Amino acid sequence: MRWLTKIWYLYYDGFRSMTLGRTLWTIILVKLFIIFVVLKLFFFPNYIKEHAPEGDEAEFVSSQILWVDD
Amino acid sequence: MVNLLNIDLAAVDWARAQFALTAIYHWLFVPLTLGLAVVMGIMETLYYRTGKDFWKETAKYWQRLFGINFAMGVATGLILEFEFGTNWSNYSYLVGDIFGAPLAVEGIVAFFMESTFVAVMFFGWNKVSKGFHLASTWLTGLGATVSAWWILVANSWMQHPVGQTFNPDTMRNEMTSFADVALSPVAIDKFVHTVLSAWVLGAVFVVGVSSWYLLKQRHLEFARKSLRVGAIFGLISSVLIMLSGHHSAYTVAQTQPMKLAAMEALYKGGTDQPLTLIAGISPFRQPDYETQDEPPLKLAVPYALSFLATNDINGYVPGVRDILDGYTKADGTQEPSLEEKIERGRAAIAAIAEYRGMSEGVKSEGVKSEKFATASGNLQTDSSLFTLKSSLEENMPYFGYGYVSDRAQVVPYIPVCFYAFRVMVGGGCLFILLFLIMLWKPKTWNYWLALLCIPIAYIVSEAGWLVAEFGRQPWTIQDMLPTWVSVSQLGSSAVMLTFFLFLILFTLLLALEINIMCKAIKKGPETNNP
Incomplete structure (x- = not known):
């Protein structure tokens, strides 16, 4: 248990005594929010999931890329 | 098609x-x-x-x-x-x-x-x-x-x-x-x-x-x-x-090899190739690699490209045109021309399309997977499927060339x-x-x-x-x-x-x-x- 406490205090004291780190963590969190919430949800849907029926992705991709006989 | x-x-x-x-x-x-x-x-x-x-x-x-x-x-x-x-x-x-x-x-x-x-x-x-x-x-x-x-x-x-x-x-x-x-x-x-x-x-x-x-x-x-x-x-x-x-x-x-030819602006290759230090290539347009043998104002270090590319100062390095036309590699094997690659690429695409078409047909009859498994497992209950798979395996390395219609597209x-x-x-x-x-x-x-x-x-x-x-x-x-x-x-x-x-x-x-x-x-x- 002692080592668990030590690890806890390593992180606890570390985060508490951050100076420049606070700014950097803020930037990281804002960036992650923009990437995962704004960009991923609103601008980067999974094209195949949106257009192909579930379980029929292979057929959908083949219809996208294969040449077929008349 | x-x-x-x-x-x-x-x-x-x-x-x-x-x-x-x-x-x-x-x-x-x-x-x-x-x-x-x-x-x-x-x-x-x-x-x-x-x-x-x-x-x-x-x-x-x-x-x-x-x-x-x-x-x-x-x-x-x-x-x-x-x-x-x-x-x-x-x-x-x-x-x-x-x-x-x-x-x-x-x-x-x-x-x-x-x-x-x-x-x-x-x-x-x-x-x-x-x-x-x-x-x-x-x-x-x-x-x-x-x-x-x-x-x-x-x-x-x-x-x-x-x-x-x-x-x-x-x-x-x-x-x-x-x-x-x-x-x-x-x-x-x-x-x-x-x-x-x-x-x-x-x-x-x-x-x-x-x-x-x-x-x-x-x-x-x-x-x-x-x-x-x-x-x-x-x-x-x-x-x-x-x-x-x-x-x-x-x-x-x-x-x-095409990447190397482009890096070197090597239009026509050969043995004993020099490494270009600088040459007069316009940054704004693709040079005429089809008719020119080399770019103008070329300043080069003799044999250095052959050494760089083959570890041999006399080694053969293909240029853009050689790659498009096909050439013999150092090990004696023949690199196919672009036309052959296109043909093989189209064969691969056709094989997949046909295979999938047959697959759908069999699926609708409700026996799909067993029949395909036997075909690829050398039991050959369906020889046409086996032939299609063989054709696909043979031509798949050139699959992408099936979509190419012009020499300029691959340079x-x-x-x-x-x-x-x-x-x-x-x-x-x-x-x-x-x-x-x-x-x-x-x-x-x-x-x-x-x-x-x-x-x-x-x-x-x-x-x-x-x-x-x-x-x-x-x-x-x-x-x-x-x-x-x-x-x-x-x-x-x-x-x-x-x-x-x-x-x-x-x-x-x-x-x-x-x-x-x-x-x-x-x-x-x-x-x-x-």
Whole structure:
């Protein structure tokens, strides 16, 4: 248990005594929010999931890329 | 035959531009992380061995700059994966099984190694033993470098697809040998060359920042010693990168001869080929490689290209026209002409279409999987399916050529490859000179040169990526998938919108990083010597 406490205090004291780190963590969190919430949800849907029926992705991709006989 | 491809060509270009923009921005952060990781490890090792607080403060200073860069760069590469799913869905689906393993390993390694040891490195001073702290600092760098390995494995597979077979039932490439994918010669070369280039950039950064303090007459002892460590580290990395560069060129010559021909503007190849130093190639248009034998005003080093590409000063190096027309390789085998490749590519496409058509027919009769299993399992209950599979296996390496209709489509844009290659090599030579000067007799004007070399190092590093990525055009997977087939059927306006969104976001992030970094540099290390 002692080592668990030590690890806890390593992180606890570390985060508490951050100076420049606070700014950097803020930037990281804002960036992650923009990437995962704004960009991923609103601008980067999974094209195949949106257009192909579930379980029929292979057929959908083949219809996208294969040449077929008349 | 009917072409079902209904791709907006502008969308392909915008998707390419967006991917390039994201990769270029991401690559602004990565090399400094990898380079500073070694520098801070060296500084802390000096502290560990000498016990002098000076080295501790020096290590802490470079770790702070590492932290700033790390925080700014973290997760910027994730956007590339989003782009795969949205803009490059066909490509993404076809390679999903190959990329899954390396990227999963990368994610786990990056998360556990970096998040654990970064925390000990920044929070652990005076809390853990000196030895454990030193190990954490080195393991932070190792974690970042191992992450780079897996990303480069994925990239290398696109440049030289190995260790997979295409399954027409699932329409995916499926991994048959993880070892072949992870340890392909292209992956090893790319990893070594890329990491060494990052080390050189890190060394230039350290030398440049130290020079700034010397110009400002601040933190003189710190600056002189950091400059010396940076210059020695940079010089060793530069010598190693020359060796790895030679090996990379050899591997490119074996696996992507068109890339090498474009890098060299070699229109008509042959034996005893010279290496072009410079030539009169317009940066704004594709040169006439079909009728010219070589570019005008060519200044070259005799035999050097043959040596670079074949390890033999008399070796045969194919030019653009040779590759298009077909040529005999050094081992005596014949490289097919473009026309043959197109024919074989179309045969592969037709085989898949026919196979899938029959598959659907059998599926509707309710006996699909058994019948196919027997066909591929040599029981040959259905000989036509077996024939189709054989045809597919034979022609699949040329699958992508089935979508090619013009010779110009398979020739990368030569001016970019040609000049980016020269910027990369020329920059590398300049840095060797810089490191030598800094070790020999650093003077005021050298400090200015060192400062100027920081942005140059970034340009050179990006030029390396341009060579690698422009040189393989038009392929997203070498010979197997061209860009215009890889892309989703999106309108160009959607991709254009996210392109500019990224441009704004990344530029803000970069401006923020430069601002925070400059403030940290101005503040300087917390050594006794102001």
